[in-house]
Amino acid sequence: MATSGEIVLDVEGLRMRYGTTDVLHGVTFGARQGEVLALLGPNGAGKTTTIEIMEGFRARSAGRVRVLGTDPAHGTEQWRARLGVVLQSWRDHGRWRVRELLAHLGTYYAPYSTDAIRRPWDTGELLEAVGLSEHADRKIRTLSGGQRRRLDVAIGLVGRPELLFLDEPTAGFDPEARHEFHGLVQRLADDRETTVLLTTHDLDEADKLADRILILAGGRIVADGPADDLARRTTAADEVRWTRDGRNFVTSTPGSTAFVRGLFHAYGEEISGLEVRRASLEDTYLELVRQGEAAAREAKAAQ
Numbered sequence: 001m002a003t004s005g006e007i008v009l010d011v012e013g014l015r016m017r018y019g020t021t022d023v024l025h026g027v028t029f030g031a032r033q034g035e036v037l038a039l040l041g042p043n044g045a046g047k048t049t050t051i052e053i054m055e056g057f058r059a060r061s062a063g064r065v066r067v068l069g070t071d072p073a074h075g076t077e078q079w080r081a082r083l084g085v086v087l088q089s090w091r092d093h094g095r096w097r098v099r100e101l102l103a104h105l106g107t108y109y110a111p112y113s114t115d116a117i118r119r120p121w122d123t124g125e126l127l128e129a130v131g132l133s134e135h136a137d138r139k140i141r142t143l144s145g146g147q148r149r150r151l152d153v154a155i156g157l158v159g160r161p162e163l164l165f166l167d168e169p170t171a172g173f174d175p176e177a178r179h180e181f182h183g184l185v186q187r188l189a190d191d192r193e194t195t196v197l198l199t200t201h202d203l204d205e206a207d208k209l210a211d212r213i214l215i216l217a218g219g220r221i222v223a224d225g226p227a228d229d230l231a232r233r234t235t236a237a238d239e240v241r242w243t244r245d246g247r248n249f250v251t252s253t254p255g256s257t258a259f260v261r262g263l264f265h266a267y268g269e270e271i272s273g274l275e276v277r278r279a280s281l282e283d284t285y286l287e288l289v290r291q292g293e294a295a296a297r298e299a300k301a302a303q
């Protein structure tokens with residue numbers, strides 16, 4: 001959607017082995033500045049591993065990885081200051097107050113301020129952006145789970161990152177907090193500068209936020225594209241329901257628009273109660289994961 005063209009993430013043939021277990025077999029994908037990518041995949045697929053390698057927190061077994069033009073295995077402090085990381089949860093500093101902690105962490109980013117990107121993010125504005133203004137003077141250990149998660153997000157943003165990694169950012173959010181968080185990511189994406197890579201198990205969230213969806217299954221990226229394009233790649237069909245002469249009909253078709261046109265052409269005014277249910281991202285996701293895992297099993301058996 002909002003891209004300026006510069007390649008921010010470049011991953012090719014990434015492999016990761018823990019002991020004797022290969023988790024990533026050859027992961028390849030890229031991202032351009034301003035894109036929002038959602039990395040989906042079943043539990044244990046290797047999403048966190050992939051993100052940790054890109055963050056420079058984990059050494060890879062093989063493959064090429066460039067993040068903001070740098071190999072994360074050799075990232076400098078200056079490089080790290082351009083990244084934002086939201087981990088599973090910030091457990092330390094329970095006695096600190098929210099505002100104090102953000103102001104304190106912000107000081108680490110001040111030396112990396114540039115004319116183009118003023119660092120850190122002003123504490124008051126950041127609290128407002130993540131919806132924590134009214135809790136700014138509370139001690140961290142007194143925050144609810146959802147408020148703590150907002151703080152995690154604020155910590156990831158305090159250095160005004162060019163690339164933001166969000167690992168399951170809305171786990172534990174209530175619907176309102178989730179809605180507000182989605183607005184925040186969309187605002188970040190709208191500025192055309194921040195690239196976002198998030199992992200989630202919430203397919204509606206991925207559909208809503210991401211320009212591109214990546215599905216990791218069987219150790220590989222088995223799908224990479226906008227949600228609508230992925231739906232077209234699978235056999236998942238749309239469901240069309242209608243009523244004619246008092247009888248209910250239902251059919252599955254991959255081309256619902258053409259089908260409905262034909263239906264009206266044939267029966268016109270006789271048709272009522274028309275409903276079209278598009279193949280959902282969930283249908284597509286389940287189908288692609290099944291195919292990806294089956295291919296990995298076959299490859300293993302063939303070895």
Ligand SMILES: Nc1ncnc2c1ncn2[C@@H]1O[C@H](COP(=O)(O)OP(=O)(O)OP(=O)(O)O)[C@@H](O)[C@H]1O
Nearest residue numbers: 018019023041042043044045046047048049050199
């Ligand atoms: N430090 C480690 N040592 C050994 N195995 C590990 C280690 N970290 C992760 N694994 C294994 O690697 C696989 C991928 O784990 P990872 O956490 O990357 O998956 P994930 O896709 O993020 O899963 P989830 O959706 O459950 O968070 C899992 O089978 C996990 O048990």
